[in-house]
Amino acid sequence: MNLRRPLKWLLPLLVLSLGAGSFLYLKASRPERPKPKPKEKVWQVAVFEAQPRTLSPSLTLYGETETPDLLQAASPGAGVVTEVRVRKGQRVREGDRLLALDPRDFQLAVDQAQAEVLDLEAQLKDLDLRHQADQAELAQEQRLLELAQAEVTRQQRLKKQGLGAETALDKAREALGGQQLKLISQRDQVDRYPASRRQLEARLQRNRARLEQARLALQRSQVVAPFDGLVASVPVAVGDRVQTGQILLSLYAPQRLEVRARIPARYQAEIQAALNAHDQLTARAEMAGEPVQLTLDRLAGEADPSGIDGLFRVTRGSEHLRMGNLLKLHLQRPPQPNLVAIPFQAIYGNDRIYLLKDGRMQGLDVEAVGQSYPEGGSAALLIRNPEITLGDQIIRTHLPNAVSGLRVKVVGS
Helix, strand or coil: CCCCHHHHHHHHHHHHHHHHHHHHHHHCCCCCCCCCCCCCEEEEEEEEECCEEEEEEEEEEEEEECCCEEEEECCCCCCCEEECCCCCCCEECCCCCCECCCCCCCHHHHHHHHHHHHHHHHHHHHHHHHHHHHHHHHHHHHHHHHHHHHHHHHHHHHHHCCCCCCHHHHHHHHHHHHHHHHHHHHHHHHHHHHHHHHHHHHHHHHHHHHHHHHHHHHHHCCCCCCEEEEECCCCCCCCCCCCCCCCCEEEEEEHEEEEEEEEEEEHHHHHHHHHHCCCCCEEEEECCCCEEEEEEEEEEEEECCCEEEEEEEEECCCHHHHCCCCEEEEEEECCCCCCEEECCCHHCCCEEEEEEEEEEEEECCCEEEECCCCCCCCCEEECCCCCCCCEEECCCCCCCCCCCCCCEEEEEE
């Protein structure tokens, strides 16, 4: 009885001990499995070869079309519009009649000025005839004076001889004095002839100018196109009463259009130096899907801290433009050496790219010089760094976790 009770407790303990020992033995004797090694991830990228060369950075500008040769036909005088043959936006050819005022409003001034001229011409002829008569009369008065002087001398001689009376001598002297006054008056009238003629000639010249002015106003009352152009505006209609100087019509030649665009101050010195060196700076734009070619002609006469206006001459595509059009221009700046054109997705931030070196990314800081918009090609960013050499592989795939040393694999070029 006493022996069975210890066996009842020892037997389960023995079984548990044997089980635990067997487990520990099996665990300790199992074969050890090798630990897995972490595999480095390889990112797939596309690359392109660097080709440093001399390129022209492009500067994007925004400009507006205008013209320095806008013709604004003004009314030469007060009148009534009797004819309007054109409308805004209409193309006209040189010599086309565009608009007319009532000629009667201007013919009256012509007739009046013509009458004044004829009257003054007649006065000049009358003055010349009177001058000839005055000269003849002056000669006659001179002869009469000589006779009067001779009569005084004769009466003085007779009186000395006791043959003449004092009254006869006094009458001779009185006649001589009167004749002297007549001669002075006649000579004064002859002497005034040049001044009188100059006065009439001045009045005649002034009235002839008025006549030409009236004729010119009559001619300008019929507005005729002086060149092939495009009608910008017609602010009047038939029946309108217009005043002197009032604008009747605006006209411009499309081939004389210019584009005014603001050039930032940071580029002003560079652009000015190129113009001073007589370098031709071209620009491209589009209007309604049609190409427009331009050339920088000059810089404006005034600038401010933000920059200066550039005036561009349209060399091709002016037929697609109108005054007031807004254009996006790509100005070709002066060429610069050792530039590399890269796609925009290859740049990180504004100044970093990655090269492919021994299967890994290698970061490189660069200077972004500008952009390039080749005709018929894709836009590109122009960068500079003396460490970039011909044939270097630049990674064009933009990776969000890009860092120097990242392992990559080329899948395209």
